[in-house]
Ligand code: SF4
């Protein structure tokens with residue numbers, strides 16, 4: 001007899017003989033996954049509506065038998081358990097949600113036949129492109145042909161010919177012959193981006209995916225269609241033919257475009273990054289990310305990258321540069337311009353340097369229009385980190401007007417600029433000429449050109465660290481590739497500089513710095529770098545509830561209502 005629900009919101013279902021309690025309404029494909037049973041599928045996607053058009057997820061379904069007259073369970077005399085009424089025809093798993101007593105069979109001869117039949121239909125017109133197809137290594141058609149297909153073809157007719165290498169937009173290339181008409185890309189565009197741009201034309205085996213007349217797949221989320229296309233029909237124009245995916249190392253990272261902090265995976269080989277894709281986090285970005293965040297890795301090898309430690313325009317050693325910088329800073333009248341793009345650890349060390357020097361510290365606001373999906377109005381990934389570490393106590397502004405006035409008044413003689421271009425933040429060339437500048441950063445700018453000391457550091461792809469996103473979710477990013485030659489880890493630079501200006505001598509690795517952070521910052525107490533979960537950890541941000549953060553609503557964020 002079926003077990004009663006273990007909890008009020010849980011229902012017990014039986015999948016291939018295994019009972020499991022799942023939240024009511026759980027999709028059968030997801031419920032099966034929980035007991036380690038794979039229900040193959042193409043059109044189903046956990047973050048899109050269910051359409052049930054590929055038929056790959058067919059399963060046998062049954063419900064406990066009840067006597068219609070007495071409403072009592074019908075007991076099977078051979079087993080002594082409640083009889084299960086199995087439906088005579090297979091049903092789609094994706095279109096069924098868990099209900100009390102639901103029985104599913106995925107491993108019967110009928111289901112094996114169904115899957116072989118569906119695979120055969122899908123493959124009759126599919127080109128034999130696999131050796132040159134970019135999807136090889138992550139193609140559901142390949143995987144499921146191996147796992148559930150017949151293993152040989154009975155098809156002797158001519159395959160359909162459809163458009164190949166169609167540019168659907170600036171970043172997405174379509175090979176229509178490979179499309180299995182799952183409609184994931186259509187639903188994603190319509191449901192998530194609200195850009196109804198894709199559709200099918202023609203019927204039967206002539207059905208073809210295309211853009212609506214006069215439209216292009218050009219929204220800033222277009223590459224998500226490539227991620228969710230289960231076959232090689234949609235490919236990234238940038239990544240196409242660059243590298244086989246099985247050669248690539250995957251490293252967890254964070255999109256630094258805005259305070260949303262979409263979770264990402266950086267794919268690299270031998271120190272070179274080839275692509276960035278989204279990493280599922282149901283609390284932040286679901287399974288999506290913006291196209292604009294996928295090209296950020298190009299900054300790693302950009303021509304403007306700083307690769308030489310300089311003092312007064314001459315290449316020098318790190319020790320010399322640090323002691324020169326310390327001398328300038330210890331002379332007094334210092335202002336520190338930190339960054340909302342720096343990690344929590346870097347901001348923590350910057351705050352310590354500011355305290356040691358008794359210098360004012362600020363960061364630069366970077367604002368843009370939010371897209372209500374995964375890009376917020378705050379284009380810094382870590383404004384909240386600067387608040388939590390105490391580097392700043394108020395929201396930043398985009399222009400350093402107070403600093404400009406202090407320089408003009410002769411109150412500031414030296415500026416320590418970290419990853420911010422002071423000229424872009426409003427300081428004039430004349431003002432830059434009035435002060436000594438110590439610049440710690442990754443790329444050349446007007447500020448690095450004007451600086452007396454330049455300490456090149458690492459991009460987010462070359463180091464470990466954490467950011468705090470708009471939800472006060474502490475999220476970590478990991479080193480995907482080694483730093484470029486000539487650049488020093490920011491933590492090395494900042495800890496050395498801290499010691500050189502008279503502060504404590506701290507170990508430079510991120511784990512050790514976290515020991516200090518968790519000991520000193522109350523909202524981060526008890527945390528260690530290693531213990532931060534892959535999907536991040538929400539910390540207490542109530543101390544900043546009164547601040548008027550600029551963000552509007554995004555996918556999983558609603559700004560607190562202001563009274
Ligand atoms: S292009 Fe890919 S995602 Fe779109 S319908 Fe075809 S198979 Fe599905």
Ligand code: FES
Nearest residue numbers: 041052054055094
């Ligand atoms: S996944 Fe169920 S019909 Fe496609």
